[in-house]
Amino acid sequence: MTTINNNFLKLNSSYLFSRIASEVKTYDSKNAGAPIISLGIGDVTQGLPSLAGQAMVDAIGDMLSPSTFRGYGPEQGYDFLRSAIVQSQYRSRNVDIDADEIFVSDGAKSDTANIQELFSDATRIAMNDPVYPVYVDSNVIGGRTGKWVDGRYEGVVYIPISSKNNYRFLLPDVPVDLIYVCSPNNPTGAVATKEELQRLVDFALDCGAVIIYDAAYESFIRDPRFPRSIYEIPRACECAIECNSLSKSAGFTGLRCAYTVVPKKLQVKDAEGTSHSLRDLWLRRQTTKFNGVAYPIQRAAAAMFTPEGQAQIRELTDYYLKNATIIRALLDETSLEFSGGLHAPYIWINVKQDSWECFRMLLEEARVVVTPGAGFGPSGEGHIRISAFAMRESVVSALQRLRPILLMNWKK
Ligand SMILES: *Cc1c(COP(=O)(O)O)cnc(C)c1O
Numbered sequence: 001m002t003t004i005n006n007n008f009l010k011l012n013s014s015y016l017f018s019r020i021a022s023e024v025k026t027y028d029s030k031n032a033g034a035p036i037i038s039l040g041i042g043d044v045t046q047g048l049p050s051l052a053g054q055a056m057v058d059a060i061g062d063m064l065s066p067s068t069f070r071g072y073g074p075e076q077g078y079d080f081l082r083s084a085i086v087q088s089q090y091r092s093r094n095v096d097i098d099a100d101e102i103f104v105s106d107g108a109k110s111d112t113a114n115i116q117e118l119f120s121d122a123t124r125i126a127m128n129d130p131v132y133p134v135y136v137d138s139n140v141i142g143g144r145t146g147k148w149v150d151g152r153y154e155g156v157v158y159i160p161i162s163s164k165n166n167y168r169f170l171l172p173d174v175p176v177d178l179i180y181v182c183s184p185n186n187p188t189g190a191v192a193t194k195e196e197l198q199r200l201v202d203f204a205l206d207c208g209a210v211i212i213y214d215a216a217y218e219s220f221i222r223d224p225r226f227p228r229s230i231y232e233i234p235r236a237c238e239c240a241i242e243c244n245s246l247s248k249s250a251g252f253t254g255l256r257c258a259y260t261v262v263p264k265k266l267q268v269k270d271a272e273g274t275s276h277s278l279r280d281l282w283l284r285r286q287t288t289k290f291n292g293v294a295y296p297i298q299r300a301a302a303a304m305f306t307p308e309g310q311a312q313i314r315e316l317t318d319y320y321l322k323n324a325t326i327i328r329a330l331l332d333e334t335s336l337e338f339s340g341g342l343h344a345p346y347i348w349i350n351v352k353q354d355s356w357e358c359f360r361m362l363l364e365e366a367r368v369v370v371t372p373g374a375g376f377g378p379s380g381e382g383h384i385r386i387s388a389f390a391m392r393e394s395v396v397s398a399l400q401r402l403r404p405i406l407l408m409n410w411k412k
Contacts, residue, residue, distance in 0.1 A: 007141050012148040016133055016375035017041055020359075024369055027360075033367055037398040039327075039386045040369035042186065042346070044251040046319060046391075048300075049312035052250060055303035059296035070295045075287045077104025077259070078295070081302045085259055088305035089244070095231045101263050101279060103286055104301075106293055108216050108245035108258040112180070113138035114289075115212055115241060115260070118281050119178055120271070126172040127180035129158035130187055130376030130383070132214065135180040152378045160379040161188050163350050167339040169196045175207040183226075184217040187376050187385035188348040189340015191226045197233045204239040210268065210278070211240040216258075219249035219317050221343045237263035241278070248345065248389075249313050250304045257293050257301040320345045323388035323395045330399050334410040345388040348373070351410075358384050366401040 013019060020040055028036055062068035076082070082099040090097040105111050113134050116123075125144055127135050136153060139145055146154025157172045159179075167190045172179065181200060183192035192200075204211050213230040221228050230236045245258035262279040269275055293301075303309050324341035331338050331349065341347040351358045355372035362368050362384075373383030388395070 005141070007143045010140050010145065010147055010153070011137060012153075015137070016371070019375075020369065020371065023360075024363065027363055031364075036363070036367045036369060037390075037394050037401070038369040039388075039390055039395070039398055040371050042248070042387050042389055043253050044248065044316075044320075044389050045394075046251055046316055048251050048255070049304065049309065049316060051303040051306070051309050051312055052252075052255075052300040055299040056296045059299035063295065073292045073295060073298070075290055075292050076283060077102065077293065078298050078302075081298045081305075082259075084302045084305035088310060089229065090231065093229065093232065095229055097231060097237070097261055097263065101261055103260045103262060103282060104293055104298060105258050105260060105286075105290065106256040108214060108243045108247065108260075109134055111243045111258060111260045112212060112214055114285070115243075115282075116142045116144065116178070117285060118278060119210075119268075123177045124157065124175075125155075125178050125180070126157035126159055126176040126209075127377075128169070128182055128185060129160050129378060130373060130380035131161075131180065131182050132186050133376060135212070135214075136377070151374070151381065158378055161185060161190055162379050163337055163339075167348070169200070171199060171203050175209075177209050178212065179204060179209055180212045180214070182214040182216070184220055184344035185340075185346075186217065186344075187340075187346050187371065187373065187380065187383075189342070189344035189346040190348075191221060191223075191343045193225065194227055194233070197227055197230055197236075201230070201233045201236050201239060205235060209239065210266070211236075213240050213242045215242055215244045216248055217344050218244060219313050220321060220345055222321070223343060226343060231261070231263075237265045239266065241266065246301055246304060249317065250301075250309075251316060252297075252301070255297050255300060257297050317345075319392075320388045323390060323392060326395055327386055327388060327399065330403060330406065333412065334406050335412045336406070336410045341388065347386045347388070349384050349386065350382060351384055352382055355381055355384055362402065362405070365405050366398070368398045368401055 082102040086099050125139050169192045218228045230240045242261040246252035262282045264279050266278045267275040328341045337350040339348045355374045359372040371385040373380030
C-alpha cells in the first residue's frame with residue numbers, strides 16, 4: 001500500500017501567501033467597497049527592462065532558424081550567462097568566483113528549497129527569524145525538523161531579528177550545521193554589515209557549518225558599507241553558498257531566472273569522514289533533476305549583467321525604494337517602531353498586537369492588504385510587513401487610507 005511522506009503533515013498550514021490570498025478573496029466577496037489595494041505580496045509591478053525584452057525578441061529569432069536554433073542547453077546554464085554573472089557580480093567587485101561555480105536556475109525559491117537535499121538527515125538547521133518561509137518548510141518536508149509546537153518547529157534553531165536588538169543580525173547560540181541568512185532580509189528589511197557577515201563566516205568556519213546566503217534583494221543596497229555578496233568576506237568561499245535571482249532586481253518574477261554559487265573550495269565530509277565537493281554534488285543533483293532555463297530567458301538575463309542592464313536595474317529598484325521612502329515618511333509621523341525600507345523593498349512594523357488581527361483590521365478598515373508577520377517565523381508575531389512593490393498611485397492611495405487609522409491607533 002502506498003503511504004505519503006508523513007513530513008507533509010508536520011507543515012503548520014498552507015503556504016503563507018496562499019492563505020492571505022484566500023482570506024482576501026473571501027473578505028472581498030462578502031464586502032463591497034473600494035478596490036482592495038495590496039501592499040502584501042512581494043511581487044514586482046513595473047514592466048520589464050527594455051534590454052531584457054530586446055534580448056528575448058532576438059533570441060526568439062535564433063530559435064526560428066535551424067542554423068541558430070537551441071534545444072536542450074547545459075543544465076547549469078549557458079556559458080554566456082555564467083560568464084556575464086561572474087564579470088558583473090563578482091570580478092567587478094574584486095571577488096574571485098569562476099563561471100563553473102555558477103548554477104543558473106529557474107528561481108531562488110527552488111534553489112533555497114532544494115539545496116537541503118545535499119545534507120544528511122541529521123543536519124542541525126538554523127535560520128534568521130523572521131525570514132522567507134521556504135527555508136524552514138523545505139527542511140520540514142525533508143524530515144529535518146520535529147513537530148510544529150507553540151508557533152515553532154522543534155529541532156530548528158531560530159536566530160531572532162527583533163526590536164530587542166534593533167533588528168540586527170545575530171549568531172546561533174549553539175553549534176549548528178546549516179545556517180540560512182537572508183540579507184537584505186525578507187521581511188525585516190535589515191541589511192547585514194561587513195562586521196556581521198565576518199562574524200557569521202568566522203562562526204561557520206569555527207563549527208564547520210555551511211551558510212546558505214540568500215542575496216535576492218542585493219540590488220536594493222545603495223550604501224557601499226553593506227556587502228552585496230557574502231564572498232566579499234575573506235574565506236566565505238570555504239563555507240557559504242550564495243543564491244541570487246533576477247526576480248526582484250530586474251522584474252523577472254514571471255520570466256524565472258536565478259543563480260546559485262557553489263564554490264569549489266566548499267568541501268563537506270561524509271559519514272566516514274571523507275571530504276566531498278558540494279559543487280560536484282550540486283552539479284550531479286541539477287543534471288539529474290533539472291533541464292535548464294529557457295534560452296530566450298537566459299539571453300534576457302545576460303543583457304541585465306551588462307553595464308547598460310545594470311543601469312536599468314538601478315532605475316527599476318530606485319522606483320520601489322522611492323515607494324519605501326514614502327511609506328517610511330508616514331510611519332515617522334506615528335509612534336510605531338519599524339525597520340527596513342532603506343536598502344530593501346520591505347518595511348517591518350512592530351504593531352505590538354496579534355499580526356493576523358492587525359492584517360484583518362487593515363483589510364476591513366482600509367481595504368489594504370499587508371502581510372502578517374507570524375507567517376515568517378516565531379519572532380514575526382506582533383509585526384506586519386508592508387511591501388514597496390506596487391505602482392506609485394497604489395502606494396499613495398493605500399497610504400491615504402491607512403493614515404487616519406495609523407495616526408489614531410499609534411499617535412505620537
Ligand atoms: C522573492 C524571493 C526570492 C526569489 O525567488 P525566485 O524563485 O527567484 O523568484 C528568493 N528569496 C527571497 C527571500 C525572496 O523574497
